[in-house]
Amino acid sequence: MNQTIIEQLKLQFNGNLRTIEKRPGIWQLYLPYFHEDGDMIEVYLQQEQGKWKISDYAMAIMRLSYSYEIDTENKEKIFQKIIAENGLKEENGNIFIYANDENLYATLLHFIQGVSKVTSMRYFRREIIESLFYEQLEEYIYSELLNYKPQKNVTPIKERDDLEADYQFNPNGYPIFLFGVKDIPKARLATICCLEYQQKLQKFRSYIVHEDFTKLPKNDIIRLTSACDKQFVSLEGFQKNAKESLEREI
């Protein structure tokens, strides 16, 4: 590799650059940019048709595949969007970009940023996205159902602060208590709350919004169905039908 370019890059990276010739004509740059596990981001440099080709030789996709696969049309679309919007190219897993002598430093930074975004796709894992259920429920309630005067984290039985409802609506004379349910423990807590409310409160209605109704065991579904007044089998279903249901309560 051109020694002048190396010296120039070293200066620009404040001395934080080492290079090795990985294969004839292909140089790996050791730069202080790291993945979350502490491994350095792989950056390779070679000359191609009078330009510098910066690439990762498919290491980002390989790394991503330890915990996340780009195996659906949607995931592929997001991946291609990251590539395109960051001015990168991808061929057979290899992410790359071209630069010239003048913009090599800036393009290297740009490349590393783009590769980081690709490897960050692991945060789209189902279990992480699913954990957003409660946030999404809240966001919907406070953006679309304000007319029904939502209150968060209410304790309908004053002396029992362990029997908290996620939300209360007041569309008419009696309260509607709503529980978001995304797992077994929450389903059981909602069941207990509804049964206790029946013992202590005179008039109320109870709504359940499931993250995914089909994931609950049969017995939990039976118990919850017996205890509550209305269930929405998914957040999407709630978003579609909540207003209509609340209107019927008026």
Place this chain on the structure above:
Amino acid sequence: MTFTDELINKLLTCPKEVIQPPAKPKLERGHYRIGFELQSIDREFFFKAFGRYNEAFPENFSVGLVYNPKHEKGSYEILRCNGPHGEHEMFPHHVYFHIHKITTGPLAEGLKEDRFIEITDKYSNFDDALKFFVTSINLKAEHIQKFFPAKNLQAEFKFKV
């Protein structure tokens, strides 16, 4: 999910068996890959394992063990045997074959579970790393011979947590 040293040690060293065997390595988007599934012999723990090596630079490889808790969502990278693909924050200015291991320290700080690495000379290519891996995670001998049919595999390494 709360990890303790005791649980980590158990996950790494519990006797394991293959429940979904590996197929032949498949080339996909610039890297070769295999995958297989394991469980502890007492069926308490469930794992996925993967092997990857780069098409252009086969010395850039990974063989890893991922723990999938039975009653909770999520997965955790317990162990990963890597080739010398680049530097690591723990050992700047050097490039080694190294092993990522889950430890309680990074988890307590909210960091990625497998940030800790140790340098190794127990393997020097993907095949040897795979052999080392299946032995060191305590895969039962019959399954090592059946699914990873290399000769004379020996348990050369015991994990110390």
